[in-house]
Amino acid sequence: DIVMTQSPDSLAVSLGERATINCKSSQSVLYSSNNKNYLVWYQQKPGQPPKLLIYWASTRESGVPDRFSASGSGTDFTLTISSLQAEDVAVYYCQQHYSTPPTFGQGTKVEIK
Amino acid sequence: QVQLVESGGGVVQPGGSLRLSCAASGFTFSSYGMHWVRQAPGKGLEWVAFIRYDGSNKYYADSVKGRFTISRDNSKNTLYLQMNSLRAEDTAVYYCAKDLYSSSPYYMDVWGKGTTVTVSS
Numbered sequence: 554d555i556v557m558t559q560s561p562d563s564l565a566v567s568l569g570e571r572a573t574i575n576c577k578s579s580q581s582v583l584y585s586s587n588n589k590n591y592l593v594w595y596q597q598k599p600g601q602p603p604k605l606l607i608y609w610a611s612t613r614e615s616g617v618p619d620r621f622s623a624s625g626s627g628t629d630f631t632l633t634i635s636s637l638q639a640e641d642v643a644v645y646y647c648q649q650h651y652s653t654p655p656t657f658g659q660g661t662k663v664e665i666k
Numbered sequence: 667q668v669q670l671v672e673s674g675g676g677v678v679q680p681g682g683s684l685r686l687s688c689a690a691s692g693f694t695f696s697s698y699g700m701h702w703v704r705q706a707p708g709k710g711l712e713w714v715a716f717i718r719y720d721g722s723n724k725y726y727a728d729s730v731k732g733r734f735t736i737s738r739d740n741s742k743n744t745l746y747l748q749m750n751s752l753r754a755e756d757t758a759v760y761y762c763a764k765d766l767y768s769s770s771p772y773y774m775d776v777w778g779k780g781t782t783v784t785v786s787s
Contacts, residue, residue: 602777604777605773605774608773655771657711657712
């Protein structure tokens with residue numbers, strides 16, 4: 554199974570400041586035939602189900618604010634919130650779908666400082 | 667709008683059984699693969715099972731293989747998870763989720779609100 558490791562486990566950021574979350578996979582999730590990274594990001598707010606934020610490692614889902622961006626390729630990926638808002642308090646998960654079983658990172662909790 | 671509504675959760679003794687259901691609406695259910703994903707109290711997300719759009723292929727996490735069975739009834743737009751030989755470590759919120767595509771596990775683009783399963787004596 555591909556192991557997904559996120560860092561940090563939690564971070565506290567002031568309103569309006571940048572938050573950066575890292576995700577590392579134990580093997581590459583870049584599919585060479587189509588040059589796509591099989592990596593997505595979810596946001597889970599307290600008491601709610603996860604919500605898809607980013608797919609193919611860097612494409613925002615419809616309706617996701619443009620303060621959310623993501624990048625990376627192969628084994629190293631980053632989710633950035635450019636200007637943290639109060640409504641962004643949540644746990645963020647990366648997930649690979651390069652191979653079965655799909656696997657999630659352990660989650661990164663984002664709080665307001 | 668696209669909606670997934672889980673039901674069937676509850677409290678069950680170790681070794682017992684439970685069947686979860688997930689009613690889908692707002693999309694062509696029979697065209698998409700479907701997942702079950704769980705989340706133990708205070709923990710992260712764990713993928714449980716996937717079923718192909720037509721039910722012909724199923725995939726399971728090692729932690730539930732041989733105990734859980736995923737199935738679907740496309741005529742009723744409903745996904746199921748039959749859980750047998752339940753253990754304390756199966757205690758979790760169980761989410762039903764729609765896959766992006768039809769045949770192999772990709773990612774979950776729509777999630778239900780979840781149903782809670784508690785395994786306790």
